[in-house]
Structures are given as structure tokens and as C-alpha cells.
Amino acid sequence: NNETIEFYNNVMSKVVEERKKMKKEKFNDFLQRMLEHEEQPQDSNNNSQDGLSHVEMLSQCVSFFLAGYEATTALLSHCVYRLAMNQECQKKALEEIERVLPQCRPEEMSNCLGKLKYLEAVMKECSRICPPMARIERRAAEDYYFPEAAIHLKEGFLVSIPIFAIHHDPEYYPDPEVFNPDRFFYGERNAFKNIFFPFGSGGRECVGKNFVLMQVKMCLLNLLLNFTILPASTTPEHLEILEVRNVMKVGDVDVILQRRTC
Numbered sequence: 001n002n003e004t005i006e007f008y009n010n011v012m013s014k015v016v017e018e019r020k021k022m023k024k025e026k027f028n029d030f031l032q033r034m035l036e037h038e039e040q041p042q043d044s045n046n047n048s049q050d051g052l053s054h055v056e057m058l059s060q061c062v063s064f065f066l067a068g069y070e071a072t073t074a075l076l077s078h079c080v081y082r083l084a085m086n087q088e089c090q091k092k093a094l095e096e097i098e099r100v101l102p103q104c105r106p107e108e109m110s111n112c113l114g115k116l117k118y119l120e121a122v123m124k125e126c127s128r129i130c131p132p133m134a135r136i137e138r139r140a141a142e143d144y145y146f147p148e149a150a151i152h153l154k155e156g157f158l159v160s161i162p163i164f165a166i167h168h169d170p171e172y173y174p175d176p177e178v179f180n181p182d183r184f185f186y187g188e189r190n191a192f193k194n195i196f197f198p199f200g201s202g203g204r205e206c207v208g209k210n211f212v213l214m215q216v217k218m219c220l221l222n223l224l225l226n227f228t229i230l231p232a233s234t235t236p237e238h239l240e241i242l243e244v245r246n247v248m249k250v251g252d253v254d255v256i257l258q259r260r261t262c
Helices: 002-021 030-036 054-085 087-103 106-114 117-129 163-167 209-226
Strands: 136-139 144-146 151-153 158-161 227-231 241-244 247-250 255-259
Touching: 002 030, 002 054, 030 054, 054 087, 054 117, 054 209, 054 227, 054 247, 054 255, 087 106, 087 117, 087 209, 106 209, 117 209, 209 227
Parallel strands: none
Antiparallel strands: 136 158, 144 151, 227 255, 241 247
16 A cells, blocks of 8 residues: 555665765675666766666565565474474484584674575475465567467466476475475485476566575574474464465464473
8 A cells, every 4th residue: 555655665765865875885785786776867868777766676675575574484484383293304404403503603604504405405395385476477578389288378478387386296296295305405406497486486586585595594593403393282283375465375383392401
């Protein structure tokens, strides 16, 4: 609604204004990249300059925020549920953290997170079972004919790509309803190149992807170091997966966090 748009517009305008005042400092972040490609005023010949308009920058900021809120919450909830219901997976994830963490200095935390391959496999498997988006849409840039399916796409056609359906296709993922992080932990990375894209793919991939994954991995790391995650009496045996306006999320989940004593 208009109130929401005005809120984000005011927040972004203030942040941009403050950043532009900091001329002597160099930044390497999402906001700086947008400002470097900001639309410029018309030149002396009244020619418009290419770049991002204020509305385009605002929409990207809103997308970034939503990706960091809804997708993070959904993925984190799903991971916590799966670890509670699969104690052996939780044990393997904790052992990896306890093995890797002592080798890392605080300033190297970003590289350290990249070494947690099993925890990453857990997150990928959760993203496969319940991707942030049910589908993505792309517009055909030119005419194309698929002989295998006898489908003729015309230039300009809108194509809906069903992420959830592809992630649950037994042709690509044997026993697709089974939670199995090993398929990503031991599987060849290129084997999932065109069949695993929970955040979209290509140049239109979700701008908040890395932000979401970093937040979830940090949360899981701290949770596992301090607590054992256990199922509660109300924890469902089968997780409910919901679709709300193309956003996939899990139903309410109750778990027990038991503080570790050593």
C-alpha cells in the first residue's frame, strides 16, 4: 500500500543521502553498487543518461529486505525442524563445526563459514524440499522450438518455471520427499547445475541469496554450539509446506532447545 511504499522510500532516501556525504570512504556493498549505476540527470543536449531510476533502486531495496526476512525465517525454521527430527544429521553438523571453528580467527569468519560443507548440505536439502519461491517467470527473448515436447515458444511469451516441482521430481532426486543432506554433501556440484535453483537462476537470481544463506548459517552455527535441538510432543512428524503468493514456507514448528553442558 501507499503507506508501506512511503516508509521504504523515506528510509532509502535517508540512507542514500548519508552515504553520498561519506565521499572519502570506500564501500564494497549492495548500496554502493546501486549508487554507481544511478540514473544521471540529462546532459547539456537534453539526452537522458542510462542507469537505475529512483523507483528501480527502491524496488531493489525492498526486495533485498524481504529476501532477508521471509526467506531467512522460512529456511531457518525448516533447518531447525529437520535437525530436531534427524539427530544423526545434527550430530554430524556439530562435529564439523567443532572441528572447523578452532582453526578460524574472528576476522576470518566469512571464510570459516565456507568450510562448513555438511551444514551447507543441510541447508541445500532444506532449500530443495521447500524453496523460497514456488516458481520463477522469464520472458522468451526469441522464438524457440522444443522438439522433445513439440512446444513452440514465441518471442515475448511468458514462461513459468516450477522450482518446487523440479526439486521434487524423482527423475532428478530419488526419494524426493526424504530429507537426505548426503545427496548434496557427496554429490558432484555440477550434477545439480540446472535442477537446483531455490533462489532463481542467471542474471535475475535473488539479490538477497548470499545475505540469506550467511544469516541462516550463522544462526545454525550458534544454535548448535549452545543447544541440542530436540522434537517437542507437538512437533509434527510430517512438515506442512505452504504457498502464499508464490512464497514457500513451512508451517508452525515447535522444538525444544536443551542447553549444552559441555
